[in-house]
Each structure stands twice: as C-alpha cells, then as structure tokens.
Amino acid sequence: MAGGNAIRGSRVGAGPMGEAERGETAPRVFVTFYCANGHQTRPSFAREEGVVVPEEWDCPRCGFPAGTDQDNPPAPPRVEPYKTHLAYVKERRSDTDGAAILEESLQALRDRGLIT
Template structure:
C-alpha cells in the first residue's frame, strides 16, 4: 500500500543539497587580519556595492583586536584593575566635599537619635 503524500528518496537532514537547489554563492573577498599574538584570521565578506570591510576584527583564538597590517597589529587592550565603589566615589569627590557630606550624614543621624 503506497502513501499518497510521502516524499520518496529523501528525508529531513539527509545531506547537503547541490548548488542548483541553493542558488549561486555570492562573490566573496577574503581579508587577512593579524593580532599581537601573531595569529592570522581570514574571514570572508560578500562583495556587495557599498560594502565596507571592517578595519579591525576580533581574533577568535585570543580575543585581542586584529588589524590588516601584519607588521603593526593593534595593541592588546589594557586590563584595568578592579575598582571598588569607594575608588569611584573618590574620583568624583574631593576630600573636602567628602568631609562635608559625612558631617551632614552624621548630623542627620544625631537628629534622629540613632547615634550620640
């Protein structure tokens, strides 16, 4: 007994389709990018009118920025040490401003009877 709506000779995920089924591939341009760790990355980009190739690309091996100049790759980003909340406050306020704010807070606590 044959089913009327069965797809014969193929199944979902059976394999790659040929170029005739997918259509023609767009013309591509391959660009080499170099990072500070001497890794080479070669992504390809579709050649389309108005398409601008990025100046920098992230290296997939180390994560550093990569540029198109092999002799002068971009410098790795500088890792800034972790800052505490107090360090950020000290960047915004001077010691004199901090003393005024502390005095106001202590006065408010004394007025409410929370400290002596």
C-alpha cells in the same frame, strides 16, 4: 528489511546540498587580519556594492582586535583591575568632600535624636 520508513534518521532539509539545489554562491573577497599575538584570520565578505569591510576584526584564537596591517596590528585592550565601590567614590570625592558629607550626615542623625 528496515522498518519501511524511507526517511528514517533524516531531518527536514537534509540531503545533497550542491550548488544545483542552493544556487550560485555570491562572489566573495577574503581579507587577512593580524592581531598583536601574531595570529592571522581570513574571513570572507560579499563582493557587492555597499558592503564595507571592517577595519578591525576580533581574533578567534585570542580575542584581541586584529587589523589589516601586518606590521602594525591594533594594540590589545587595556585591562582595568577590579575596583570596589569605595575606590570609585574616592576617585570622585576628595578627603575634604568626604569629611563634609560625613559631618552633614552625622548632624542629620543628631537632629533626629538617633545619636548623641
């Protein structure tokens, strides 16, 4: 005979979870979303007043955005390559701006006697 503990190996809330214990399920609507890779997913949403079905859904297989129009799925996001700090600075400043800032900084160092 086992140790005498009737709920051994159980956890709080475990047991048969039929509709009798859980209650009635809410009415649902299934919406099919299609991504650019041809995957489709069918999440369900509550069919209640005020519930808005999103226009786009992330594909669980590839992560691309998915839409409800099978013939025109949303375009995949454009992946920007990694940029260094210098690349961002070069986007904001021209070569003449850079030369002026460099000369300004060098003059400040000369004034303080740190460089000749």
